[in-house]
Amino acid sequence: MSLAGKSVIVTGAGSGIGASIAERAARSGARLCVAGRREAPLKELAARLGTPVEVVAVDVAARDAGERLVAAAMDRFGRVDAVVNNAGLARFGKLEESAAEDFDAMLTVNVRAPAELIRCALPQLRAHQGAVVNVSSVGGVLSMPARSAYGASKAALNSLTRSLARELAPDVRINAVLPGPVDTPLWHEAGLTENETDALRTSLLSATPMGRFGDGDEVARLVCFLIDPEQSGWITGALMPVDGGRTA
């Protein structure tokens, strides 16, 4: 129960990696404020977790999303100890076939929204020597043909993480995890045809030394380690791959 008593905000917790993070954090004793656009999966998540959960249906791209999330956590738990910026948007495709609107949307959800939530949570994070974990991607450090805009948005999130680590130390630690491929709904919502998705999955598998996709809980364990000051109190500004060796 290493996160006992801590109040943790997790965005994009209704599915995939975010749901695994919420489950793992709850098992470690955290109290959770979970966010996503759809309320139903968040309520289902809350019902199966054995810990207090505040559900906030919000689009993180909204200008007031950060304020709303911090206010909800404060109303329910009276403090914020950690923020996990996990909500993310992936739109894959070659540049000449991609829409500028998709580029804007990825920069907003994957970069601006995490920065805004951190800004809103800062007084609380400072008060409690808190931590931030940004869920980035190996796409932020690898070359990503046909996924360049997604990769660029994650590279920007990596840069934000490293700069803020220096800006906010020693009060607040901030790190990023860089997952390789994990089987989640993201793959079916990235704008590819079924054949293109299958081809991409096959090529990613062959590029991953461990020879398999990751599991959401394998990412969640690293996130919970990085939230917990007992375990990672001297780690800040790190970009940590959890990728089956894909970036090795």
Ligand SMILES: NC(=O)c1ccc[n+]([C@@H]2O[C@H](COP(=O)([O-])OP(=O)(O)OC[C@H]3O[C@@H](n4cnc5c(N)ncnc54)[C@H](OP(=O)(O)O)[C@@H]3O)[C@@H](O)[C@H]2O)c1
């Ligand atoms: N799966 C992978 O292979 C992989 C690899 C590397 C990195 N990642 C990163 O891991 C994170 C989680 O992705 P995932 O794979 O678990 O996919 P996912 O299951 O699609 O999860 C994304 C979550 O984010 C929420 N979300 C998306 N846009 C949002 C918005 N504007 N406002 C609020 N919530 C929003 C979604 O819920 P609603 O639709 O209800 O809003 C969803 O629950 C992302 O940052 C992704 O880039 C994934």
